[in-house]
Structure formats: C-alpha cells, structure tokens
Amino acid sequence: MNKQNIMKKITLLALLAGFFSYSQDPLWSTDCDDYATADYLVIDNDGDTYNFAPINQAETGDPFDVGFYSESFSSTGVPLTPDNWIFSPEMTIPANTQSVTISLDVYAALSDYAAETFSIGLYERIEDPDGQPYTFHTETLTSAATQADPKTVSITIENVDAATDFSNLTVRMFVRHWDCTDQFYLVIDNMSVTVTSSLSVEGFNTSDVELYPNPTNGLINIAGTDISNIKEISIFNQLGQKVMNLNASQLNNNSFDISDLNTGVYFAQLKDNSNNSKTMKIVKE
Numbered sequence: 001m002n003k004q005n006i007m008k009k010i011t012l013l014a015l016l017a018g019f020f021s022y023s024q025d026p027l028w029s030t031d032c033d034d035y036a037t038a039d040y041l042v043i044d045n046d047g048d049t050y051n052f053a054p055i056n057q058a059e060t061g062d063p064f065d066v067g068f069y070s071e072s073f074s075s076t077g078v079p080l081t082p083d084n085w086i087f088s089p090e091m092t093i094p095a096n097t098q099s100v101t102i103s104l105d106v107y108a109a110l111s112d113y114a115a116e117t118f119s120i121g122l123y124e125r126i127e128d129p130d131g132q133p134y135t136f137h138t139e140t141l142t143s144a145a146t147q148a149d150p151k152t153v154s155i156t157i158e159n160v161d162a163a164t165d166f167s168n169l170t171v172r173m174f175v176r177h178w179d180c181t182d183q184f185y186l187v188i189d190n191m192s193v194t195v196t197s198s199l200s201v202e203g204f205n206t207s208d209v210e211l212y213p214n215p216t217n218g219l220i221n222i223a224g225t226d227i228s229n230i231k232e233i234s235i236f237n238q239l240g241q242k243v244m245n246l247n248a249s250q251l252n253n254n255s256f257d258i259s260d261l262n263t264g265v266y267f268a269q270l271k272d273n274s275n276n277s278k279t280m281k282i283v284k285e
Contacts, residue, residue, distance in 0.1 A: 028091045028173070029192035032067040038089050041172070045083040050074065052086040052177070055187070067189030069109070070177035072116060079182035087123060088173040088191065093166040097195045100166055102136065102173055103154035104191040109184045111143040116186040117179040120155065122171040122193075133174065140180065150189065211268060215283035218259030222270075227254055229272040235282075236267045258284055 030038065035054040044051040052070045070084040093100060102122070108114035121135040137155045145151035159165050173193050177186045209224035222230070233256060235244035243266070246256055258266070261284050271277040 025094075025195055027093070027193045027195050028088060030088070030190070032189050032191065035068070040089065041085075041087040043085040043087075045085060045178075046081065048080055048082070050080055050082065051084050052175075067105070067187045068175075069185045069187045071185040072177070072180050072183040073113070073185070081181040083176070083178045085174055085176050086188075088193070090170055090172055091193060092170045093168065094195060095167050097159060097165075097167045099156050099158045099196045101154060101156045101194040101196070102192070103152065103194075104175065105150040105152050105189045106141065107145045107147055107150040107187050108141045108143075109147065109187060111146050113183040114141050114143045114145065115180055116141045116177065116183050118186055118188075119176040119178065120153065121174055121176075122166065123174045124169055124171050133176075135176075138179075141186075147187070150187075152190075209270060209278055209280075211280055211282055215285045216258070217285055218257050219255055220258060220268075220282065221255045222251070223254070226272070229274075230270050231273050232271045234269045234271070235261070236269065237264070258282070 032054065042052045050071050052068050055067060055069050068086055070082055070086075072080050072082050074080055100122070102120055104120065106118060108116045117138065117140040119135045119138040121133055121137070123133045136157055137153060139153070141151070157166070159167070173191060175188050175191070209222070209227065211220050211222060214220070230251075231248050233244075233246045233251075234242055235258065237243050243261060244258065250256070263284055266282050266284060267279050268282050269277055269279045
C-alpha cells in the first residue's frame with residue numbers, strides 16, 4: 001500500500017452501503033483494563049523515559065481515572081514534549097473488508113491545560129523497519145474534552161482502491177501522543193476496531209441476473225436462471241433512500257414498473273429467500 005495515498009482516502013461510509021449486503025463485526029475492543037494480560041506495545045519515541053501506562057485507579061481514588069495515560073508535564077515540574085505510542089495487540093483484517101472503523105474515548109486531564117495532541121491509525125508490520133504507520137486522524141483537544149465528558153472519536157476508512165484495502169493485512173491500532181508541550185496528560189479509553197465486510201452470495205445465482213431495458217421509461221424485466229427465488233426488490237435513490245419496495249407477489253411476469261419515479265439514477269436490490277442479494281444500477285429516463 002502507498003503511505004502517501006492512504007492518509008488522503010479517509011471518508012465516512014457512503015450512503016450507498018445501504019444498497020449492498022454487508023456484515024459489521026467487531027474485530028477488537030478493550031476497556032483498557034487488560035494492559036497486564038494483552039499484547040500491547042509502547043514506544044517512548046522521544047526518549048525522555050515517560051510513556052503510555054495504565055492508570056492505577058487504586059492509587060488515584062478517582063472513579064473517572066481509567067484507561068491509559070501519557071504525560072506532557074512531569075511530576076517533577078518539568079515540561080515534556082512527548083512522542084509516545086501505544087499499539088494494540090495484533091489483528092488480521094478479514095478478506096472482503098469494505099471498511100475499517102477505529103474508535104476511542106479521549107480526554108485531557110485538566111481543562112486549563114487541555115491542548116494535548118494525538119493521532120490514531122493502523123500500523124502494519126510494526127516489527128519491520130519498513131513497516132508503515134497509517135495515520136487517519138490527528139487532533140488537538142480543547143477544554144471541552146475532560147474526565148467528566150470524554151470525547152469519542154470514530155474514524156471510518158472506506159476501501160475505495162488498493163491504497164485503502166486492508167484486507168488480509170495483520171495490523172495494530174495505535175494512538176500517538178505528540179506535538180504538544182507543558183500541558184498535563186492525555187487519557188485514552190474504550191478503544192475498538194470494527195470491520196464491515198461484504199457477504200458472500202450463495203444459493204442465488206446472481207451472475208446472470210439482468211434487468212432490461214436499461215435505461216427504461218418505466219417497465220423493467222428480470223431475466224436469469226434463479227429469478228424464481230427472488231422474494232423482494234427494493235429501489236433506492238442516490239441518497240440511499242428507499243423509494244420503492246416490491247415482494248414477489250407484486251411482480252407481473254417477472255417485471256415491475258418504475259414509471260412513477262422521477263428521471264434519474266436508481267439502485268435495485270434483489271433479495272432471494274435466503275436473504276442473499278444483488279444490487280444493480282438502473283436509469284429512469
């Protein structure tokens with residue numbers, strides 16, 4: 001993958017995702033209470049001996065103090081300029097992944113010293129000198145993100161080309177605390193990685209399903225070997241809004257009519273009795 005391109009390809013999931021058959025599955029998550037048992041890695045990249053560490057709630061006595069923290073001001077009163085990294089345990093992104101979502105809660109320990117800067121992303125082949133960090137989001141906190149009201153950050157990277165295809169890669173989620181000085185400390189909690197994958201189509205021979213004529217003035221015919229298994233047809237506009245829904249009994253000799261729809265581009269989702277589906281673009285003239 002091209003490191004230069006990956007950072008530029010970040011988008012929210014397109015509304016078109018609603019047209020296709022997808023499965024959204026948690027790949028990894030933590031409430032940050034598992035530091036001692038999970039395979040985390042921490043790197044003190046600035047070499048000042050301060051790094052990400054779990055907060056010891058028993059010592060602080062503060063019920064809000066949970067998660068991992070990284071300092072930009074030392075307990076000895078010395079300002080720090082951190083470049084600290086924490087990496088999740090390894091995970092492998094499944095095949096057919098359409099998007100990856102990484103999220104966490106984050107806050108600054110003191111509202112008067114809240115300008116803590118952090119980045120989040122995925123790191124491929126961390127033990128390899130040529131391994132690449134793919135940074136998806138960088139932000140400097142404000143006083144609004146505090147212990148009592150942490151900020152939830154959720155970033156979705158959509159698979160739009162080879163540069164954003166993480167399928168089959170072994171990666172770690174990372175958080176980097178950097179590019180700030182003389183604040184107090186950054187806290188992170190509730191990290192997760194979720195993948196959205198396209199479902200395989202089995203039992204529904206979609207390869208030869210055809211809608212015609214296309215473009216059409218209204219009437220659309222369905223042709224194919226397994227069209228008798230079709231139980232539902234949904235029509236969506238380009239905003240992802242369902243504008244028509246038909247069940248099998250409403251088909252007329254394997255055809256349906258969209259004459260009442262405005263001129264434009266639509267998407268027809270055909271679903272069979274096993275809930276397998278195929279989506280095709282249609283043009284209404």
